[in-house]
Amino acid sequence: MLRVAVVGASGYIGGELLRLLLGHPRVTVTVATSGRHAGKRVDGPHPNLRGTTDLTFLDPGRLAAAKDQYDVLFLATPHKETMGRMPEYLSLADQVIDLSGDFRLRDPQVYERHYGVPHTAPELIPGFATGLPEWHRKEIRGSDRISVPGCMATAGVLALRPLSEAGLIHGEVQVDARTGSSGSGVSAGSANLHAERSGAMRIFAPNSHRHQAEITQATGLPVRMTATGVEAVRGVQVLCRVSLTDGADERAVRRAYREAYADEPFVRVVAQKRGLYRLPEPKILSGSNYCDVGFDIDEESRTALVVGALDNLVKGGSGNAVQCLNVRHGWPERLGLEFTGLHPN
Template structure:
């Protein structure tokens, strides 16, 4: 049994980590930290966990030694405390953006501050088993991609690595309000968020750099907040290489994803759910990818639950690979329909 601790456990991602790990047969959740809520019960903040745990939040300075440490702190925080965290556990799983990008200059451009540990950027393995499974088996530091980045990478990466697309990738991403975390600034209050289709990042969203780095393609991305709590959907517009048709696109996806436990190819000609739809993925660790081809151009679609496959579930999946456990362990929930 591996002892795990979650740093920053009072947020939405922290809550999802608790939900998943409390039901994981190979993990004991030994600690959950929160500076603001230290001494209070975990299920007071995450009421869905009532009767499942008697855990109480502890302050970060009371952390002990663990087998795995999940970092669910705000962006720009884990890089400054990496040396400290590394002393507490052999395996670090970071869910912040701090170690997702390999180039410190790119990091500074997208995050607005210099990286405080640039020499450590190359020590983290991307927590995306679909593209980095073998590297994860021996990794002691894992960086989980962002939610919209995960959906877009899984939609674009197979065609990019097989040379089936060319030119710039245009990513139109839509995300629910939980992606903003628990800090309710005015724009995320219900009165302001309800009913919106708010383009909050017309260009330059930080996930743009992640997608480009992972696929090797130039990327331009917009992000829109939608009237949903959970869910991400990305529409990726690409130009097909010469001679590539719909059959080749489908064959590429099948070649890469037929044996993947958490990626499903959804590209049907009719039906209500003929392309990936985040609504039916709520609570699940699946990412559905699909496509539509129009001559020399294609629309690649990815959808997932931003808090699960786009966050906590992706972290648990990567941990399972690292520990040599079955990849689906603790992640079997299929989603709900209707919702």
Template sequence: MTRVAVLGAAGYIGGELLRLLVGHPEVEVAAAVSSRFPGRRVDTVHPNLRAVTDLVFTDPEEAARREYDAVLLATPHRKTAELVRDWSGRVKTVIDLSGDFRLRDAEVFERYYGAEHPVPELLGTFTPGIPELYREELRTADRISVPGCMAAAGLLAIAPLAARGLLTGRVELDARTGSSGSGVTAGEANLHAERSGAMRVFAPVGHRHEAEIAQLTGLDVRMTATGVEAVRGVQVVARVEAAEGVDDLAIRRAYREAYRDEPFVRIVAQRRGTYRYPEPKILIGSNFCDVGHVYDEKSGRLVLIAALDNLVKGGAGNAVQCLNIRTGRPEGLGLSFPGLHPI
């Protein structure tokens, strides 16, 4: 049994971590840590966990006096960096779900996050929490950084083709995300009265997730991010040119080779039907990422599409998958929920 602590357990990602981990057959949640709600029952903040757990939120100072095998950090950017410094060496595995250690270069971090990194000496010491790309490294990783939700979808759409030299030129990536991506403490712009009915371009240029995708693919990536009315879900549409001599068959073969044995990536290649392209609606609550493409061989234009639940495969589920790999367990343990339809 693996004893874990979840820091930031009162947030949306923290709540998803608890939902997945309290049902995990080989994990004990030894502390659900919250500085806002110490002493309160977890199910008063996460009502979906009623009758599922009797956990009570733990004060951070009390939590720090206990022993764990792993700590999962669902805490805010920049604050997390300080926590990582405190927890490194005290537990076997640190899994960070913030943006603090996704980038390896301090200058790039400052450009995209607007501040100097608090502990630049730790940059580059984290293994990217992307099982499909870093599975072998994750088996022995002591520090793991889970990618951002839109970055995860973009990477899973782009990486197999980039690795095989099938793409050329700049990637123009259009990402759409539900309101839960802003977190539980989101401000006025995410009030229901402001968000309902909106399709708000909140990052026309320079979204930080483009730096993650560029770092891990070696491509020139430009990203636009739009908030849509959905609560959950991410869909990315990447427009890029295929390299000379590449045809539709080569693209399909690349995806099949990359994802043939992957438990949580599904290639969507239907020619007809309502769901012939990746759609986040049917992925809600699941750890799946659906990937598809459209290729116009006349023009050489290639459109890649990926969808996932931003709180699961785009966050907590990916973290649990990484934890399973790190502890030598089947990586699908505790992650079998397939999503709902209709919803």
């Protein structure tokens, strides 16, 4: 059994990592860290784990002393802080899978522009494989350092890249992203109190959300992105408005998706003419590692609406990380990720 540690395990992403890894048939969770909850049971902040584990939180300061207890580190640690501690993390485990934003962007200047601080470990960036198996499986197989993309970035990249690769898009792409409250994390502050969030559709990033840079990096497309918080707890949905190249029609678009994702276990093409769920809908993906992608074409204007949807805590974070672990070790990619979502939900 592979021994894993989850650093920053008391947050929402950390809790999802624990949920998935505790049910993984080839993994043993040996360490879960939390400064605030050190010494307490993990099923305190994660009550859904009651009866599945007796694990207690380890103080992060004792992680080095426990290094003989794990082989892989999952980092559910804050942006801007993770890069400063990355040399330490890399010295503690054979493999590191990072879910922070600090090693997603390849250009340190782009990182500084979108995160507001200089990157303190730019020399480490090239050593990280992008943790999106659908487009980086080969690199993940050979890498001991993996950086998992952001949730809205994952949905946007999976929705747009097949069309970009096929040369079916030209000009600027407008991305309208919607996300549930869990995307703000467990310590989101007063802006996410129920009294403030309930019933609201808050545009919290009118322009240049940091995931915009990830989508541009992955697709080569000029992207302009807006992000809105909606009343859902889980879920991301991105609506991407694109201009189609000459000759690009519905058949060409559908073919691009089918060729890109025909053998992918966790991407489904959902683009139907009618029906309640004819385009990707995050509600039915809750708890699952699926990303649904779809499209609707306006032949008159030569434009398309491209849609991606996922659970921000699973395929948009922890599930993607576990899928990367499976790829890295040559295991079936569905291991520990078989849950299909719920309907009705």
